[in-house]
Amino acid sequence: LGIAADLRTALDTGALDVYFQPKVTLTDRHLVGVECLARWQHPAQGEVLPEDFIAVAEHTGQLSRLTEVVLTEGLRRCREWADQERPLSIAVNLSVRTLLDSRFPDQVAGLLEHYGVAAAQVTFEISEPGMLGDIERVLPTLYRLRDLGVRLSVDDFGTGASSLSYLRQWPVHEVKIDDSFVQGMATDTGDLAIVRAVISLAREFGLTVVAEGVESELTLDLLEEMGCEIGQGYLFSRPLPYERLEAWFNAQT
Numbered sequence: 001l002g003i004a005a006d007l008r009t010a011l012d013t014g015a016l017d018v019y020f021q022p023k024v025t026l027t028d029r030h031l032v033g034v035e036c037l038a039r040w041q042h043p044a045q046g047e048v049l050p051e052d053f054i055a056v057a058e059h060t061g062q063l064s065r066l067t068e069v070v071l072t073e074g075l076r077r078c079r080e081w082a083d084q085e086r087p088l089s090i091a092v093n094l095s096v097r098t099l100l101d102s103r104f105p106d107q108v109a110g111l112l113e114h115y116g117v118a119a120a121q122v123t124f125e126i127s128e129p130g131m132l133g134d135i136e137r138v139l140p141t142l143y144r145l146r147d148l149g150v151r152l153s154v155d156d157f158g159t160g161a162s163s164l165s166y167l168r169q170w171p172v173h174e175v176k177i178d179d180s181f182v183q184g185m186a187t188d189t190g191d192l193a194i195v196r197a198v199i200s201l202a203r204e205f206g207l208t209v210v211a212e213g214v215e216s217e218l219t220l221d222l223l224e225e226m227g228c229e230i231g232q233g234y235l236f237s238r239p240l241p242y243e244r245l246e247a248w249f250n251a252q253t
């Protein structure tokens, strides 16, 4: 239980870090937004993996606090960028458990107002496998979030083995093709076929398609040919702390 108490302290003292990974247009590598990713450097144990401390947060009643910390930091930066006439959007990952919390949409509305950020600048990413497991219970929250005007994204798309027809029924705006397919597509014709199918279907449904895990120029070229608009991955940048993101941005322009 030591780790749970340490996490509580980190959340209370601002010791949880938020890193930002660029999302860029594939045609000209123009920065359109950032995914906000939680990072935790434990004072004694060093870096704790997000999967691990998020699981701790979920099991010890700290998930809503953790989500609030990440969202607040994202909104604060989003507001600063808007003030500098750099309208970048932010994306925040949500666990299914957060979508089962009926107070969450009101909390989001309050934070948007407090930071003066337009709802359309904010995307919530929800992992496809998680979404599938609980879709009936999660849908009411998804509708309330959509009605606030925030954007919803299906993360890790392709790993949940949902029927593609779900994409039309869910109230979402974006799909993120899972990095396993994106990383495989240059060498594996099966992965290539999956990526092509997801891009074409998403476009038919009017959804934004984001390729995650873009690591090579070859993959970038293939994605561009297939009509994918936005990418994220080590080819462009790793997740970075705020100051290094700004340095990366300044080096690009």
Ligand code: G
Pocket: 036, 037, 038, 039, 050, 051, 054, 066, 067, 070, 093, 094, 095, 239
């Ligand atoms: O890229 P990274 O190693 O940070 O992410 C590992 C996993 O942790 C990813 O699945 C990512 O979605 C998740 N993750 C990172 N930050 C958060 C967060 O603030 N909330 C939730 N629920 N998941 C997060």
Ligand code: G
Pocket: 021, 037, 093, 125, 155, 156, 179, 212, 213, 214, 215, 232, 233, 234, 235, 239
């Ligand atoms: O599950 P989600 O898509 O939210 O997770 C984002 C995770 O993907 C983060 O842990 C991030 O560090 C990782 N990531 C981002 N870009 C790349 C990439 O190009 N290659 C690999 N292997 N991982 C990446």
Ligand code: MN
Pocket: 035, 093, 125, 155
């Ligand atoms: Mn994500």
Ligand code: NA
Pocket: 155, 156, 178, 179, 212
């Ligand atoms: Na993923």
